[in-house]
Amino acid sequence: MESKIYKTYARTYQAILRQAVKLLDWKPPMLLRGEGMLEHLPKTLKARNYNKVLIVTDKGISNLGLMDTLLEGLKSQKIEYFIYDGTVPNPTDQNAIEAAEIYNVNNCDAIIGFGGGSPLDCAKGTAVMVEAEHKNLKQYHGLLKVRKKLPPVIAVPTTAGTGSEGTLAAVITDSGSRAKYAIMDPALVPEIAVLDASLTTGLPPEITAHTGMDAVSHVVEAYINRSNTKETRSMAEEAIRLLFENLPITYRNGRNKKARDNMQYAAYLAGRTFTRGYVGNIHAMAHQIGARYPVTHGEANAIIMPYTLEEYGAAVHSDLAGLADAAGISRDGEDDAEKAQKFIEHIRDLNKALGIRETMPEIEEDDIDEMIEYSYAEANPLYPVPVIFTREKFREMYMKVKNGPQSN
Structure with a gap:
């Protein structure tokens, strides 16, 4: 009986939510798709007056040199950049906190998530923690808990799988319990998504x-x-x-x-x-x-x-x-x-x-x-x-x- 009652509650909750989310802003990212599109990103950022950016990635990406084209482009556009490459395979709340500190200290304008799903999710978690008055990312766990304007996130995937470049979700691992949780809010949808297949070959x-x-x-x-x-x-x-x-x-x-x-x-x-x-x-x-x-x-x-x-x-x-x-x-x-x-x-x-x-x-x-x-x-x-x-x-x-x- 308890199971039947709970299922009725769950279905009612889902039905109400299904109607409520129609009122949300579902604007997709600006999509830059095609070989060589990474070269165009710095000019796009400059046109939006982003002059200081934080790049969130991992050490594997840094060592492979996949960001070289981006970094040269940022230099040519006189965009100052800072790199956080401490993201681990299942990004933790601590990763987001560390990256957000770099963003805040350097008064950045935007965040570039560069890599697989882990750096992209970490970039989103970083955006949530920027200027946060606390260090508890888990309080945003669930749906529509962010409720604030976030720094723009630009997603540059180097794999073809997570789809994080087009979603409102970030999956974070709690440093203490090892459990994963999802943060879901339209504020997390990236402003720009760059699909450059040459990054995945x-x-x-x-x-x-x-x-x-x-x-x-x-x-x-x-x-x-x-x-x-x-x-x-x-x-x-x-x-x-x-x-x-x-x-x-x-x-x-x-x-x-x-x-x-x-x-x-x-x-x-x-x-x-x-x-x-x-x-x-x-x-x-x-x-x-x-x-x-x-x-x-x-x-x-x-x-x-x-x-x-x-x-x-x-x-x-x-x-x-x-x-x-x-x-x-x-x-x-x-x-x-x-x-x-x-x-x-x-x-x-x-x-x-x-x-x-x-x-x-x-x-x-x-x-x-x-x-x-x-x-x-x-x-x-x-x-x-x-x-x-x-x-x-x-x-x-x-x-x-x-x-x-x-x-x-």
């Missing part, structure tokens, strides 16, 4: 695979959720087609710039899609796994996805059939259930082709109780998922991810 196959499947999970969860619009469904259908067509190509041949460009655009569309449609139980689990184990976020999503989609059953058959049609993997005469199963099998086949395993046996059973609580709290009542998972259902899913489908 050097990605190793494994990173290409994991980030690409992250984008797939964004499309899938947003599309099957209950908060879509006509526009987000259309973007999701285009994104899944681009992802299925181009991810295997970029995995095999990372130098294919056309495929890399398609992947970046697909990841951006996926981010735009889940900004309105949200993610769901897959991400609620992946966030906790990534906070505790050396598993990338994209890999965790990829492994969890087939198990969760099968668990949803008939509740997602129609939507998965729509994605199968959009991706061109269905056939005339198949019903929704057949198309949905084909879509799930395609995810499994794609994982296998990309070298992604089926299980995560390293999950410790002693950790599962705590992960369940965090997953349950993240998903409910916010995420408009097709099926609301109880704590016991989350336990079943964690055990399947650990041991395989035979686990109960």
Whole structure:
């Protein structure tokens, strides 16, 4: 009875929120897309009178020299820059606090997030902490908690997966508890997004695979959720087609710039899609796994996805059939259930082709109780998922991810 009452509450909450968010400003970023677009960014910044910028990145990006073109352009435009490269793979609240101190001390005008999803999310967290009167980033956890004007964020992704360059979300890891939490507010949507495929051609196959499947999970969860619009469904259908067509190509041949460009655009569309449609139980689990184990976020999503989609059953058959049609993997005469199963099998086949395993046996059973609580709290009542998972259902899913489908 308690479970039924809570589900009714959650669905009511989601229905009210679905109407309320229509009043928000959903303006997308200014999009600079195409090879060489990074060279145009400094002039765009100068035109907006940004004369001091903080670049938030990580040491890997710094060492690779991917920012050289940007730095030279900033110098030529007489834009002073400061670099914070302490971002860790799962950016922490401490990262954002440290970067914000650099921004404040130097009276910067804007923040450039340069790198994969971690630097982009860290840049957003930094924006929240700029001029904050406290050092508690977690107080902004949840939806619409920022409620203040932030410094402009410019997102320059060097992977094709997180879609953070087009979203209102930043995922941060709490330094103390190791748990991840999401901050979601339209104020976090970047002012400018730069999609320059030349920045991604050097990605190793494994990173290409994991980030690409992250984008797939964004499309899938947003599309099957209950908060879509006509526009987000259309973007999701285009994104899944681009992802299925181009991810295997970029995995095999990372130098294919056309495929890399398609992947970046697909990841951006996926981010735009889940900004309105949200993610769901897959991400609620992946966030906790990534906070505790050396598993990338994209890999965790990829492994969890087939198990969760099968668990949803008939509740997602129609939507998965729509994605199968959009991706061109269905056939005339198949019903929704057949198309949905084909879509799930395609995810499994794609994982296998990309070298992604089926299980995560390293999950410790002693950790599962705590992960369940965090997953349950993240998903409910916010995420408009097709099926609301109880704590016991989350336990079943964690055990399947650990041991395989035979686990109960």
